[in-house]
Amino acid sequence: MRQTGYTRASTLGPIAEVVTATGGSIERVFRRAELPIGLMESPDTLLPLRDHCRLLAASARELADEAFAARLGRKTTIAGLGVYGKWVTQAPTLLEAIHRAGASLPNMLQSATRLILRRRDEEVVWSYELGDPAKEGRPQNEMLAIWYMIAIVRHFAGARWLPSRVMLGGLPASARRSIGEQMGADTVLCDGPGSIVFDQRLLMTVNPRLFERDGLDADEIARIFDIxxxxxxxxxxxxxxxxxxxxxxxxxxxxxxxxxxxxxxxxxxxxxxxxxxxxxxxxxxxxxxxxxxxxxxxxxxxxxxxxxxxxxxxxxxxxxxxxxxxxxxxxxxxxxxx
Structure with missing residues (x-):
């Protein structure tokens, strides 16, 4: 088979809402990406990561908006991560949540992907690194992934938290301003993987809902093993x-x-x-x-x-x-x- 990773349809976030609110046709976007629009009603369905990227690229073309996925990402929530998000945000600290996010990502939410945490002096760099060979729509996918990473940190640091810097690759210099406006943080275009940079002291932040955990039920656990x-x-x-x-x-x-x-x-x-x-x-x-x-x-x-x-x-x-x-x-x- 053609090499690919998989991701859940839920990671597309409120794509239909954003496309239609900006004057586009979500039906045309799905048709151009050669995907069934029924994905919108089936969030746990797995789809090839290359098709996920292609759908984001088709949406960006539909709206002539290089910052589309950043705009979409602003509307994402932990709920869009399903069981994976629930598991990650039950961690006692942000450091443990980031560890869970990286260790369980290939099994629970998206394969052919790595989340890597690196320490640099007083800062940490948390990166989204894609092993899938797909190229079309890759920068759009990366922008959306960065917002999901921000959503995880916000669970611990507060709903308005933003990283000190966002680094994104594979984008033209002309897109920096519009993407920076959507990210809401200092945005650097680079040759490396998409990353967020923040103060390492934040890693020890305690989960504000530490004693509200209710675990995963049997159906949720079953979805851990279906990639x-x-x-x-x-x-x-x-x-x-x-x-x-x-x-x-x-x-x-x-x-x-x-x-x-x-x-x-x-x-x-x-x-x-x-x-x-x-x-x-x-x-x-x-x-x-x-x-x-x-x-x-x-x-x-x-x-x-x-x-x-x-x-x-x-x-x-x-x-x-x-x-x-x-x-x-x-x-x-x-x-x-x-």
Missing amino acids: PAPDDLPGNIGVLIELELLGGRPTLDDIVRRAGLSKRTLQRRLADLGLSYADLLRDTLQRRAIFLLRQKERSITEIAAMLGYRDPAHFSRAFEKWAGVAPSRWRESARAGE
């Missing part, structure tokens, strides 16, 4: 199937296009593992069906449509073949066990 390893072919293809499901039932052609493989190569590599595309599609449909059936507000008709079935009857027959009971009966038994 596939680079060499996990079935896992990587499963992520792409789940992404494509947001726009309708994916075909093998849809998947090989997004994976950057030929159809024959994918079929051969799966066959070497004793698998087929049909196996992975079925597995993904089953897991998504269970996930959706546990959401009480969704009707069977709605779930059938979300999984690409022509009507609820087709979905019910397929589910009964998988589980031995109709989806409505499965849902009733699941609720009875709550």
